[in-house]
Amino acid sequence: MDVKVTPPSEPFPGTVHPTDGGGILLSTLDDVINWARSNSLWPLVFGTSCCAIEMMSTAAAKYDFSRFGFEVARATPRQADVIIIAGTIVNKMAPVLKRLFDQMPDPKYVIAMGACATSGGPFFYNTYSVVKGADHIIPVDVYVAGCPPRPEALLHALITLQEKIKSGATRDQIRIEMKDNGK
Amino acid sequence: MITFLKQYFTDIYEAIVSLLKGMKLTGYYFTHHKEIITQEYPENRATLNLPERFRGEVVMPHDENNEHACTGCSACELACPNGTIKILNKFEVNAEGKKKKAIDTFVYHLELCTMCNLCIVACPTDAIKMAQTFEHSVFDRSLLTKKLNQPNSKLREGIE
Amino acid sequence: MGSGTLITLMLAAIVFSAGGIAVSKILTKGSTNLQKGQAYECGVPTAGSAWKQFNVGYYLFALIFLIFEVEMVFMFPWAVVAKKVGMLALVEILVFVFILFMGFLYAHKKGALKWM
């Protein structure tokens, strides 16, 4: 089996670029655009199971993802920027998820939260109705493991997504880069 | 008519009182910023202490000689409810020339793991434990499949 | 200045909105797929179009309140001069409000103010 190992102690994404007011000093238009997009990720109200509760905890006062400008949760995909797939996706739900993702205007991002959305998790084996990972349906930008992940882990995923948007890299670019780094 | 009017105005009065009560409460919180309980996550990373029982991911502790305690007995693999752990064994020849089963690769699928602790309970040699890490976000899910035993690591002496 | 201001403001609003929309048209690239243009209804296909006959109750409601609205417009000129005219203004508005109120009670009794 081909086993991949994460290099120890990668730099923490949140500290790579200082976010404080950096936007107005940036020179190129692209950077401004990416700065705005990364700091204004409005999530779609989408949760299917346990992870949705942890997502609510993240929204609640103790963890408060509104600090990132994240709190404007929209109930309609037309105004949302990011889907947090919080929970298991089953075969019956898959077309709905695809439809929701399709109906979102560009640019759109996806965070797969928890084991179920990442890979099927506890329902990987011996079940007849669970989709083994949301990336079989829609492209996923950031995966976060855990069952369910702590609120801090979701915030970490969010910061990781922000880094990705700021860098402007596409999914393919990241894949190639990872291959180059031998990861 | 009088009773109707009386009722009418009592209703209004009570309604306004109940509404003002609610506003008083929210107004209290608005003006008392010490009630704010937000923990700022990325900034408080240095001081963030998770309880030692928190189950973040399975790790295999190695000591300074690059030795671990896993004998490759597959008890954790059997205990795991959803195939998170795969143990690949190899046969080592030890000093006396006997063939002995030893661990080759301890594959750990973090993306499948539900942190149920059953493997830790099942392990007879306490070779694995739960770590308190939680920052598992990656761009590619293949990165979540991990090899727990470090390269060239050996079984610690005295563990059967 | 006068009404020119209004036209200016209208133009300003149009320029502002159209400018914003134009910028977003120029700078964004969209994508198309089969489902994007369909109506959003909680993630499942809709049961028919929204453009069908709907309840007449909605119109009734709007009509009744529209009448009140027009009545209120009549009261504006009265209000300006009420203080100068004196008691006569009060009597006049009493009559006016009385008739209005009767109509209101009638509408209420007919159930026109009940939301469907």
Added chain:
Amino acid sequence: MENEELIAQVQTRFPEASIVLGNDFPEVSIDSKQLLPVLQTLKTEPSLAFNFLFCETCVDWKTHFTMVYHLESTTHRHNLVIKANLDRVQPEIETACHLYRAAELHEREIFDLFGIIFTNHPHLRRILLTDDWVGYPLRKDYDDPINMIKL
């Protein structure tokens, strides 16, 4: 009412049924065609008054199906299990949803997962799975090589 007394009383009413005291509740095995009259009597008889169907399910025994009805009386606080065996080729049983409204969704679920036909059910359609699903997944011989990865 104590279990022994209950068993005796039920036995006198339905002499053809076989009653055993299970691990938790008395279990009455009846013929599947008798289901409705039996439930009717159990519900309306004041000394029994089983008015609460708290669980309804099915077990696939490979040779036959067994419908299991868990009944409780909210007035007397006694419980009873009704079991009825069904043919595996053409499983059919009368619906209980006109006596117990709770049965409606339970029976739709059983139809969905076991493929048991409930006659006179108002809308017997799939409820948990999509309409185009093939097979009845909780049957023991169900196999789905695409969706189901065996450990």
Added chain:
Amino acid sequence: MISLENISASIHQLLSANLSQTAVILIEMSIIALLAITLFALLGLILVFMERKVSAWIQIRLGPNRVGPKGIFQTTADTIKLALKEGFVPDGADKFLYKLAPFVVMIIAMMLLAPIAFAKNFAMWDLNIGVFFITAISSVSVIGILMAGWASNNQYSLLGAMRSGAQIISYEISAGMAILTIIVLTGSLQISEIVNSQSNGWWLFKGHIPAVIAFVIYIIAVTAETNRAPFDMAEAESELTGGFHTEYSGMRFALFFLAEYINIFIVCAVGATLFLGGWMPFHIGAWEGFNHIMDFIPSSVWFLGKTFFLIFVIMWFRWTFPRLRIDQLLNLEWKYLLPISLFNLLFMTLIAIKGWHF
């Protein structure tokens, strides 16, 4: 002393001295247009940020604080993001009306800014029927919402639009009645005159109980009129997902969003003008020293202070109360607000005619 009045007057003088009349008008118009757009954008940014901070503090959390110092660039980022988001038209929609609706709402919101007196003798157009103009024009915004809801060809939008139609029309009445009670006192519809009539005290204090009742009714009615919680029937996130703007995205949605906040600003500005004396400083009877200090604060600060206080109150409502049901909302209007405001108006007329007010 530098004030907006002096600045505008000197600009006018400067221009008229050098240029022909047509050119002066054209230049002044473009200045106004520019000012209006800037004000519009600025108000939107500030109000959205204020809403987010108010909600955060009420809800014992911090709110946006990572984008820029203390998070003040948060709404800027949001605006840029929304402007750069794909705005598309659903296939089934009535394309023309769908695209027109945000323009209608925006034009109405912009036009309503005209008669408002931002400072002493400073308004874009101090027309002699200012209050009437606001009442009349603001009812048109419902057409924009109905248009948006109907053109989307979405059942949620349609329901939201229907609701907001009924709601805005009906609350217009009690808001109008509340305004009328003050008009009876002032005897004028011109905003500058209404403000001037309060030089010796605000109508809220001068007008006895009827003025207070009218003020409360006004606040309730405008909260409903601007579709704010607890009267946010038209959007009702937990019921109708997005209400009338369910299908709107990107810049068009941003325009609705912006117009909503501008409308709040306008109704609060009108409330401050009618009841709290507009740009008039706060004076207490014979305390000469105190009154003198109050006069030192610029009139625009007074005006904005009062307006933002009212805006805060409306936000406070939103983050405290549950939403009403649509029929309860209409009950509230015709069972409580409308009769009370009618009788209140009569009562106030009596007071005004007898001269019992201060």
Added chain:
Amino acid sequence: MFEQVSANNNGELVINVGPQHPATHGVLHLLITLHGETVTKLEPNLGYIHRSIEKMCESLSYRQFIYTTSRMDYLSSHINNHACALGVEKAMQIEIPERAEYIRVLMSELTRLASHQLWWGAMAMDLGALSPFFYAFREREVINDIMEETCGARLTMNYFVPGGVMYDIHPNFVKRVKDFIVLFKSKIAEYDELVTGNVIFQNRMKNIGIISKEDAISYGCTGPTARGSGVSCDVRKNYPYSIYKNVQFDEVLEYGCDAFSRYQVRIKEMYQSVRIIEQLIDQIPEGEFQAKTKAVIKLPKGEFYTRVETARGELGVYIVSEGGTTPYRIKFRSPGFSNLSALEHMVKGHKIGDLVAIMGVLDLVIPDIDR
């Protein structure tokens, strides 16, 4: 999928509520027919989170299957685990140490409190009041911290194992629970101030979603839903398990039959949970926290039915064993499933806003319904 829905001409709208809708608390799909804004027909469509847990459990051992139940009704995960553990213990006839029993009941009641708090916040959010959600989560986070310290997880604990609990309680546990009780008692008055007494809230809750006692029984409602209609159905009282028979508490009954009664039942249940915790917290006996069990659990042949009271109602676990290491069939009788069947009865003739309020007060957890 549905019975033929024709776009008829009498002004009726057919609207999908869900699967992605903020008021359905997950992925419930309701197809509602509206006349004006009045609901005339409502049809639930389930299965958007049907994860085939029952099938999956047939291939898991008795130690392993417990953890899947945490994912069913994730808001009362301890109580779900309790039901499964009780079922296995009953079949194996394992005696559980008293300390473990105390810990289990304490944990269950803390879970119930946390669940009710989340319900309170989420219900207020459905009604359009957003701040209560944050206040409810503030207290809930304290419970979560206590849980995390002892069980190692915040939501899906897997702490109850056949024979007892996985590990002993944390040394801080007793003190922190006591602190929490003090805090909670000072804060629950705010709940009443902000929501219960609010005139808007009362008007929206009273006289909607009426279900009579007979109907509630017939629909199989349990938990606060049924107790709001005066049906005595608390498993902790009627069929006491664990050490509930030694504990003093009241079964909360309300007779209003409407949504407001159900609301009050839940609020009062919080007080009862606090009462139970107060009784037990000082008396946790010393001793083992886990009984000695065999490494491989084999259940004797037979059928075992266990029922417990979760935060939403009666959970039944029906285990059919053939004598092997894995169950032959497992059926979870989930409270939400039956409560949902009464939804149409409750909602018919009410407005959309009422639908949201009634669903909010039913406190549906969709994975619990779909399993």
